[in-house]
Amino acid sequence: MEVDVLIVGAGPAGSTTARYCAGRDTSVLMIDRRREIGQPVQCGEFFPSAKEMYSMFPRSTDLEDLFRIDEGVVVGHVNHIDLVSPRGRTYRCPFEGVALDRRSFDKSLVKLAVEAGAELRAGTSLLSVDDGIARTTIGDIGFKVLIGADGPNSRTAREVGLERPLARYPAVTCHAEGNFDPAIKMYFGSVAPGGYAWVIPKRKGANIGAGFNPKTLSRHPSAYFQEFVARLGVPYRDVTMGFVPLSGPTSRTVGGNTMLVGDAAGHVMSSNGGGIPIAMIAGRIAGRTVKEHLRGGLPLAEYEPRWRSVLEKPLASSLWTRKLGDLFFPADRRMEFAMRVLGVRGLARAIRCKKVFYLF
Ligand SMILES: Cc1cc2nc3c(=O)[nH]c(=O)nc-3n(C[C@H](O)[C@H](O)[C@H](O)COP(=O)(O)OP(=O)(O)OC[C@H]3O[C@@H](n4cnc5c(N)ncnc54)[C@H](O)[C@@H]3O)c2cc1C
Secondary structure, three states, rough: OOOEEEOOOOHHHHHHHHHHHHOOEEEEEEEEOOOOOOOOOOOOOEEHHHHHHHHHOOOOOOHHOOOOOOHHHHEEEEEEEEEOOOOOOOEEEEEEEEEEHHHHHHHHHHHHHHHOOEEEOOOOEEEEEEEEEEEEOOOOEEEEEEEEEOOOOOHHHHHHHOOOOOEEEEEEEEEOOOOOOOOOOEOOOOOOOOOEEEEEEOOOEEEEEEEEOOHHOOHHHHHHHHHHHHHHHHOOOEEEEEEOOOOOOOOOOOEOEEEEEEHHHOOOOOOOOHHHHHHHHHHHHHHHHHHHHHHHOOOOHHHHHHHHHHHHHHHHHHHHHHHHHHOOOHHHHHHHHHHHHHHHHHEEEEEHHOOOOOOO
């Protein structure tokens, strides 16, 4: 089989890239090893509003169109985030966004890509890339451009010799039943060493989870997670574990005719683990670059400065904040102190990818 663009991974990065490069004159094939797109859900399912994204990424444009979300996949609205210290002190920060049904959300993004002309082969894995041919579980596929949108363990990156994100933080999540406060809760301290535990309310129930710095763990992540859910005392189901790349963007996201997008490129906010909207912003830039490359010969390398001009600075601040947090995370007492010093203002800056103090 021969296509113009082969996209490995039909998560938010892959399907958005497809949506913006597919067309009558461009054949775009997405492959995904999952049999059902969006399943299992390895996500907190929180999506910030366009207004919040403009404040965090001021050089981004036209997010309303990019983030046009099918109302059917929205399962809750959020206006505040409560950051809870190890001793239970709550710092309430205004923050707007929605809770998604991620399973349906990923399918809705694939639908947009298919409407634009892309094709999806689910249940299909990339095995290797040899001499410009992708070996997959449905046979060999030739391509003009290869997109690695296959998450933090990107096989595409490995096969073409591009660097993968260095730090991958384990995170466990589940769906919980019950009635929950309408604000998101983020719990810090030994409850989730080096990360945080969360409760993201939905119309029915909540997404509950916890993410960790693997270097600080003395037990398996699921042991901390189970302790946290037991503390909340709610029934839960659908427990899954995934990895969040929190070392910032990789040094190179284009190599030859291959581009990396989303988690595969480290496109995640390191201070809060949010990656869905970043994957979509980078995906749109990638898709448009590929289109211009195939139509007018624009070098694919142009993708790199384009996404960096929009995302790099806030992502660097976000990484800096995470590294600063690492100094305080190991001890509850230090964490308590740090949160007091920062107060609502500093904490709100931290979750918004801004430097926590004005000077650094
Ligand atoms: C527990 C957890 C909670 C999170 N919570 C949030 C949150 O609340 N809000 C937020 O914004 N972000 C959150 N994130 C991060 C967010 O999920 C990711 O940043 C986002 O999914 C990145 O999209 P992507 O398309 O790059 O990668 P993915 O969504 O991971 O998609 C990659 C796709 O590639 C496929 N794939 C992998 N290897 C192959 C292969 N060899 N062949 C074919 N297909 C392959 C996979 O099946 C998958 O479908 C969370 C992450 C985790 C792990």
